[in-house]
Amino acid sequence: MAGPVQQEMERLLKEAFSPTRLDVINDSAKHAGHSGDDGSGESHFTVVIEAPAFADKSRLERQRMVNRALGDIPGERVHALAIQASAPTS
Amino acid sequence: MSDTNQRIADIVGDNDVVLFMKGTPLFPQCGFSSRAVAILDHCGVAYDSVDVLQDMEIRQGIKAYSDWPTIPQLYVKGEFVGGSDIMMEMFEAGELQQMMDEKQVSKAAS
Numbered sequence: 001m002a003g004p005v006q007q008e009m010e011r012l013l014k015e016a017f018s019p020t021r022l023d024v025i026n027d028s029a030k031h032a033g034h035s036g037d038d039g040s041g042e043s044h045f046t047v048v049i050e051a052p053a054f055a056d057k058s059r060l061e062r063q064r065m066v067n068r069a070l071g072d073i074p075g076e077r078v079h080a081l082a083i084q085a086s087a088p089t090s
Numbered sequence: 091m092s093d094t095n096q097r098i099a100d101i102v103g104d105n106d107v108v109l110f111m112k113g114t115p116l117f118p119q120c121g122f123s124s125r126a127v128a129i130l131d132h133c134g135v136a137y138d139s140v141d142v143l144q145d146m147e148i149r150q151g152i153k154a155y156s157d158w159p160t161i162p163q164l165y166v167k168g169e170f171v172g173g174s175d176i177m178m179e180m181f182e183a184g185e186l187q188q189m190m191d192e193k194q195v196s197k198a199a200s
Contacts, residue, residue, distance in 0.1 A: 059176045067159050075159035080122060083175050 002026070005042040005077060009070060013049060016069035020088045021050035027080075038079065046082040055087035062086075094151035102165040106195040107137035110152050111162040115139055122174040126162040129174075129181045136196040167193050 002010070003026070010024050027044040047066060054062045062085035067074050074081045102108050107130070113119030115127045130137050142149035142161055153159055156170040164171040166189065171177070180186035 059179055060170075060172055063172065063176060064157070075153065075161075080120070081160065082122075 003040075003042045005040075005073065006045070009045065009047070009073060009078075012069050012071070012073075013047070013066070016065075017049065017051035017053050019049050019051040021048065023048040027082075043078060044080040045078055046084070048084045050086050050088055052088060054085050057087075059085075092151070094147045095155060098148065098151055098155045101138075101140060102168050105138040106167055106193075107135055107190070108165045109137055109139045109162055110142055110148070110165075111139050112141070112143050114141055119143060120161075122160075123162045126164065126174045126177055129177050129186065130164075131198075132181065133187050133190055134198050135190050136198045166190065166195060 002024075006024050006026055010022065013019060013022055013024070023046075025046040025048070026042065027046055028041050030044065049066065053065065057065070063083050066083050066085055070081075109115075109123075109126055109130060111118060111120075111123035111126060113123055115131075118124035118127055127139075140148060142152060149161070152161065152163060156163060158170065158173065160173055162174055162177075164173070164177055171186075171189075172180075177186060180189070
């Protein structure tokens, strides 16, 4: 069952990019009890997203686009966010 | 420009390769910072690190400096390169090593 932050991330990313692939993976359990684990169970995420909007964009630009779409979630409400953003091939 | 911005500008201006991280290269306090250190070590370049956990002004200021919400952050010759995801992608593609060569950064003492 996805938690509220995960659901919000999925909603924001869908609205922003209409992705052809989107996986928001909660890695928090792997980091339970170490620094950065706030006990919420929603501290560490990986986002795998594929969307046409990322075509012809640099890695930096893609990550910026994802971070912007997520507002205050990366670095503030979520301790750790890994992002793999790509454009659909062919 | 705020004082903190100026301090950051001085740090990235004075050092070829700078990693803003949580903890130190010997004792990283976060998995992403640990990964960034490992990548730089593999590249064999000399780098300086700034432990943002020791300096709240830098910790907040660095996010605004490059409009980038997370740490670690890598700067080469004053230019923001990215966080650990980008470092890893570039390293795996051989692009990070190539960039270090092109920018002629100093090698780590072996």
